[in-house]
Amino acid sequence: GQQLNQSPQSMFIQEGEDVSMNCTSSSIFNTWLWYKQDPGEGPVLLIALYKAGELTSNGRLTAQFGITRKDSFLNISASIPSDVGIYFCAGRGAQGGSEKLVFGKGTKLTVNP
Amino acid sequence: NAGVTQTPKFRILKIGQSMTLQCAQDMNHNYMYWYRQDPGMGLKLIYYSVGAGITDKGEVPNGYNVSRSTTEDFPLRLELAAPSQTSVYFCASSYSLQGLFFGSGTQLSVL
Numbered sequence: 001g002q003q004l005n006q007s008p009q010s011m012f013i014q015e016g017e018d019v020s021m022n023c024t025s026s027s028i029f030n031t032w033l034w035y036k037q038d039p040g041e042g043p044v045l046l047i048a049l050y051k052a053g054e055l056t057s058n059g060r061l062t063a064q065f066g067i068t069r070k071d072s073f074l075n076i077s078a079s080i081p082s083d084v085g086i087y088f089c090a091g092r093g094a095q096g097g098s099e100k101l102v103f104g105k106g107t108k109l110t111v112n113p
Numbered sequence: 114n115a116g117v118t119q120t121p122k123f124r125i126l127k128i129g130q131s132m133t134l135q136c137a138q139d140m141n142h143n144y145m146y147w148y149r150q151d152p153g154m155g156l157k158l159i160y161y162s163v164g165a166g167i168t169d170k171g172e173v174p175n176g177y178n179v180s181r182s183t184t185e186d187f188p189l190r191l192e193l194a195a196p197s198q199t200s201v202y203f204c205a206s207s208y209s210l211q212g213l214f215f216g217s218g219t220q221l222s223v224l
Contacts, residue, residue, distance in 0.1 A: 006155075033212050042117075042203050042215030043156070088155060092210060099144060099163055100171060101213060104157040 003027075007009050009042050013079055014112050021107040022073040023089035031063050031092040032072035034100070043088055047074070054069030079111050115139050119216035126194040126223045134189040134219050136204030142214070144207045145187040146218050147171075147179065149200040150218075156203065160189055194223045 006023045013019060023032070031037050031050055035043035049065035049072060053080045056063055072091070076083055089104040116164065120135045124164060131140045143164050148156040148171075160169030162181040176198060187206075199222050205213040 020137065031210065035215075040218075041218050042205075045214065050213040082185040090213075099161060099169075099210070100156075100158055101146070103148075103156040 004089055004091055004102055004104040007108055008107060009105070009107040010110070011100040012112065014108045015079060015081060017079055019024075019076040019079055019083070019086060021089075022071060023091070023104050024071040026070065027093055028069045029072075029091035029093055032063070033090045034052060034061075034063050034074045035071070035087065035090060037106075038085050045086075055089065060109070068089060077107075081113050083112050084109055084111050117203075117205070117206055117216035118205055119213055119219050121219060122217070123220045124222070126191075126221065126224060128194060128196065130194050131189070131192050132194070133203055134191075134204075134221075136187045136189070136216060137185050138187075138204075138206040138214075139185065140206060141184065142206035142208050142213065142221075143184065144209060144213075145181065146205045146213060147177070147187070147189045148203045148205065149173065150203060151200050159189065160200075191221075196223050199223045 011040050034046045037043040048065040051071045052065045054065040060077045072083050084104040088106045088109050090101045117138045146161045147159040150156050157173045160179040162168045168179050202219045204214045207213045
């Protein structure tokens with residue numbers, strides 16, 4: 001089945017630093033989504049990307065849909081303590097079964113004040 | 114709007130018991146999903162539905178059943194609970210192929 005490789009697995013940064021994480025796949029995707037999950041809660045949608053090459057921002061967050069349609073990255077600028085959490089990428093495949101959303105294994109972000 | 118509501122929040126089952134995890138959404142979304150989340154493993158799709166009366170298997174459907182008799186509700190049934198089903202379960206909904214909205218999860222332990 002389709003798989004997403006998300007990296008890094010974890011990051012430890014100082015408050016104020018910028019963060020970058022990415023997802024890659026051997027398959028082509030029609031949609032890339034980025035989620036954040038806080039402990040004990042469900043994932044919350046941060047950014048949705050629907051077109052190859054699309055670059056979208058949401059406050060300090062910026063995400064891009066790779067031109068090859070096989071990758072996406074998420075940047076967080078000037079990190080703050082509330083950015084702590086697990087970030088997941090997710091994609092909808094271009095082949096049959098595009099209703100299904102495939103998730104990466106997550107990037108755990110720790111921000112030291 | 115309540116969004117996606119899951120009940121219960123926590124449950125402990127004995128091996129072999131059965132239970133139903135409830136999920137309801139009030140956003141008139143046509144697509145609904147059940148995922149399970151194990152530590153360090155991301156989310157794995159159990160079952161999904163693209164509309165009332167239609168359900169399909171996801172990546173890990175064994176040991177589970179679903180039904181979708183209304184647009185709003187998508188219950189997940191465990192018939193014979195096993196320790197391997199200890200996990201956190203998330204229900205989600207979306208309008209067609211747009212982003213998913215998740216509930217707050219059900220933490221299930223099977224002992």
